[in-house]
Amino acid sequence: MDTEKTHIVPAQVKPTRLQDYGVGIFDSTYTKSALKKAIKKGLIKVNGERASTATMISGGEKITLQGTESNQAHKSFIYRLKVLFEDEYLAVVHKPAGILVNGNTFKTIANALPSNIKPSPLKDACRPQPVHRLDYATTGVLMVGKTSSSIRTLNRLFEQKSIRKEYFAVTIGQMREMSGEISSMINDKPALSEYKVLKTVTSERFEQLNLVTLNxxxxxxxxxxxxxxxxxxxxxxDRDYYLEGLLLKGKGMYLHAARLEFIHPFTGKSLIIEDDLPKKFKNIFP
Incomplete structure (x- = not known):
């Protein structure tokens, strides 16, 4: 059925572009890319006029979202998640392997959140939404916003690299350097990663396996x-990026998002949220 959702902008300290303000004000615009798609399709209006990403928001505006809502749009996917941290603004959950964070399918972490996360008591509470991505096969810490303002703020903190992420991986082969940086262009944009080898074990098939921390x-x-x-x-x-003849089948990918470190944007507290290594990592590196 056709729907129209409305958001009234509260007073603002300073004018903000819609592409920044609008993230998280509707369930279907919880990321900047989703918001831009809705704006491009002409689904969002400000005070009755079709909006653009550059439309300025200063307070008091009526923002509407037009769309078609299926009967299952707000049904929850009953799937138990481990909650690592939660307050009225945000939560951090453990994402298991083998499930999408979000997407055009019902069985996603996003659709499982309402049955695992407590509703926020704050005025701008909304349906909880993930504020960053983890790949289908990756496990570990996933941050969730519980209010419109927290979703916008957390998205901005991730864009500004103000949230430090640490991963663990098991890599194949004898690594010559025990630590270093990897720099290259990915999708025509500069990309930089730091790594450090923590442990190694010999392997009959792979020569050597390494427990590596990644930033x-x-x-x-x-x-x-x-x-x-x-x-x-x-x-x-890894079934997408591998060396010929060295693909491990049936065990999943050995990449784990182990830690998030950040200053809570609403309480000012310094937080470190950690998620233990999966059992399959410990089987290789006791």
């Missing part, structure tokens, strides 16, 4: 996976 300094799609493959030491179990 992405930029946020390109598949950055860590591409960078390690470019280095000649792809992630064990």
């Amino acid at each position: 992405p300094k930029t946020g390109r799609r598949h950055q860590l996976r591409k960078h390690l493959n470019e280095l000649g030491h792809p992630i064990l179990g």
Whole structure:
């Protein structure tokens, strides 16, 4: 059925472009890319006029979103998630392997959040939404916004690299350098990752396996996976970026988002949220 959703802009300290303000004000515009798509399609109006990404928001405006809503649009996917941290503004959950964070399918982390996350008591509470991505096969910490303002703010913090992310991976082959940087162009944009080898074990099939910690300094799609493959030491179990004859089948990918470190944008507290290594990592590196 056709729907129209409305958002009344509260008083603003200073004017903001719609492409920045509008992230998270509607369930279907919880990322900047989703918002831009809705604006491009002409689905968003400000005070009755078709909006652009450059439309300025200063307070008091009526923003509407036109769309078609399916009968299942707001049904929750009943799927138990481990909640690592939660307050009235945001939450951090463990994302298992083998499930999408969001997308055009019902079985996603986004659709499982309402049955796992407590509703926020704040005035701008909304349906909880992930504010960054993890690949289908990747496990680990995933941050969620619970209010319109927190979704916008957290998106901005990730864009500004104000949230430090740390990953663990198992890589293939004998790595010559125990630590270093990997720099290259990904999708015509500069990408930089730091790595450090923590442990190694010999392997009959792969010569050597390495437990590596990774810190992405930029946020390109598949950055860590591409960078390690470019280095000649792809992630064990990666089905997209691998060396011929060295693809591990049936065990999943050994990439884990282990830690988020940031200053809480609303309470000012310094937070470190960690997620233990999966059992399959510990089986290789006891």
